[in-house]
Each structure stands twice: as C-alpha cells, then as structure tokens.
Amino acid sequence: MVKIYSAMVTPFQADDEIDFDLLESLINWQKDLQVDGLLICGTNGEFSSLSFDEVQSIIRFVSETKDEAFEIIAGTGRSSLKETIALCKFAEELADLALIVPPYYFKDVDLAGLYNYFKCILEETKIPIILYNIPKNTGIEIESQLLIKLQKYDNFIGVKDSSGQLKNTENFITSCPNLSVFAGSDALISSSFELGVKGAISALAALFPKEILEIRDNFNNGKNTEAQATQENVLNIRDIIKQFPNRAAIKYGLSLLGFTLSMVRPPLTDLTPQQQVELKEKLKPFISG
Secondary structure (H helix, E strand, O other): OOEEEEEEEOOOOOOOOOOHHHHHHHHHHHHHHHOEEEEEEEOOHHHHHOOHHHHHHHHHHHHOOOOOOOOEEOOOOOOOOHHHHHHHHHHHHOEEEEOOOOOOOOOOOOOOHHHHHHHHHHOOOOOOOEEEEEEEHHOOOOHHHHHHHHOOOOEEEEEEEEEHHHHHHHHHHHOOOOOOEEEHHHHHHHHHHHOOOEEEEEEEEHOOOHHHHHHHHHHHHHHHHHHHHHHHHHHHHHHHOOOOHHHHHHHHHHHOOOOOOOOOOOOOOOHHHHHHHHHHHHHEEEEHH
C-alpha cells in the first residue's frame, strides 16, 4: 500500500515569528483527511530560512501529533555537517524519520565526499534516514552508486527523488530494491506508484491534500486508470501554482480555504495584490469544487 506525506509549509506571522496556532490548525486538517504523515522543515517549509533553534521548536511542537498511523518526517539537513548531526540526534525521540538534503552551495563534490558526509551522519545517529535528491536546488545529484555504498547502514532506509526524471526514480528502485523510494515530484506521483515507490512526499498536498490522496486511494484499490485521471487534474493545479512564486502561492491558496494568510521569509516574496487576484481566479474551479 502506497502512502502520501504532505510537505508542510512553515506559517509565519506578520512579525516574522512562527505561527504555531496556524501550524496546529493545518496539521489537524491534514490528519482529519487521513494523510499518512507529514514532512516538516523541508523545501516547502522554507527550511533554509529557519534558524537551528526554530527547526528544533517545530520538530518538538509537531512531535506531539504523531502516532502509529501518522508519521512525522523531520527535515534535518543543513549545509553544516555538525548541525545536521545535531538535528538528527534531537529528532531521534521526536520524529519517525529524518530527511537529509546534500550539503548545498559546495562545488565539485564527488562521490567520495558525499559518501563521507552521509557516512558520518549515519554512524552518529539512530533515526531512520531518507536522502533527499533535489539537484535543481542543491547543485548535487544523488546517484545510485552512493545509495548502494550506504546500504550497509541499517538506519539508511530510503531516498526521496525530486529530480523530476522518472528514469532516475526507476534506477533507484532497480539498483536498490531494499530501499524505500519516495516520489518527490507532484507531476509524477501516479507514474511513480506504478514503478513501485513506497509513497510520495508531496508539496501540493499541503494545499490540495484531497486530490493527492485520491491518487493514493485509487491506486491502492487497483484503479490505475482513475489514479491517472486524478493525476491529470493535479497537473492542471500544479501548472497554475507554478505561474506564481511557489511557496507564497501555496500559502495564499490556504487562505482561500479559510486559513490565516501566512507570510514567506526573504529572499522569497509574498504575492502582490494583483497576483492574489489572478491566482484566486485561476484556482476558483478547484477551490470551489
């Protein structure tokens, strides 16, 4: 049975502080709709704009919602190896899994360097770890050779593939059959399910969980044609969101559903009044429906 994890936004108040009341409301909404779990402090959660202490506070807060049927994945990757290890250790008793991005900004990182980086984390921590392949953001491609080398560590359990390349996802599955591979592109959820991924960690599920869950439910019930039809609907929504600054668009979309409007942090920018009008109009068929 495949699973869906919503990649949560981090809501900010006008004073730039984390809005924990809104975060709680969003979590309860997702939980009521029966998502399988949440990713916190990921790309959708603006993790690179969060301080070390803020990441800890979010993990601590969200940990109170987890149970056997509702898993929490904590984004613990930083550009600093020491901070990444420290956050993984902090999350050990509070989250079910940790998602770790390659150390961004560095140039000319080879296989040996990446292996040593992740090796240090896996040897120093106990929490089950998922690697996060998102080369368009990090400039670093996680390849199957790295996954194969790291498989000897029991706490290395999977990889999230946000490369946007279905062949890449397929290569991970065939090269490392004992690892859990998760789809990271909302455009490829249904196709990835058919390839054999364990689930999807979805950014769009933060705003349209019902549609993403419909793909899951159809697939789990053997209705692959219906799952693909829902995927087409998701593609239409995704195309609209991509016309606007992504994080700000999702947060404004949540306000159209009745949640408090949340800000984004610089260098990201909130939608202009004109962009709000345009997005509201384009999402009307999906929000009202």
